Amino acid sequence: MFNIVDFLPVGEENAITMTELAIILNCSKREARALIYEARCKGAVICSSPDSAKGGYFLPKNNDEVRRFIMFAEHRINSTKEATRSAKKFLKKGGFS
Known part of the structure; x- marks a missing residue:
């Protein structure tokens, strides 16, 4: 079995879609996403960038890239939590029943 980290470029400017x-x-793509997830769970620091021009996955080359990834990921987490808030409220009030 291979290590997905070996296939990832270093540096955000080299990110791979x-x-x-x-x-x-x-x-x-689903299998590749699962491999990234597994590697991250095992401790690999695999960053992703939302840049529409050349976003993708990469290994960080410095602390600033790690920090930007953390900010991006935490923003997505918060957005998802906010998006589910109204759905939870709806179900708490009885949903469609």
Whole structure:
């Protein structure tokens, strides 16, 4: 078995898209995403960038890239929590019943 970290570029400017990564690994994007998740759970620091021009996955080259990734990920977490708040409130009030 291979280590996905070996296929990731270093530095945000070299980020690889999920599509590109799946092609390189010869797997689906879903499988590639699962491999990234597993590597992160095992301690790998794999960053992602939302940059629409060249966003994707990469290994950080410095602390600033790690910090930007943390800020990006925490913002997504907070946005998701906010998005589910009204749905939880709806269910608490009885939902469709």
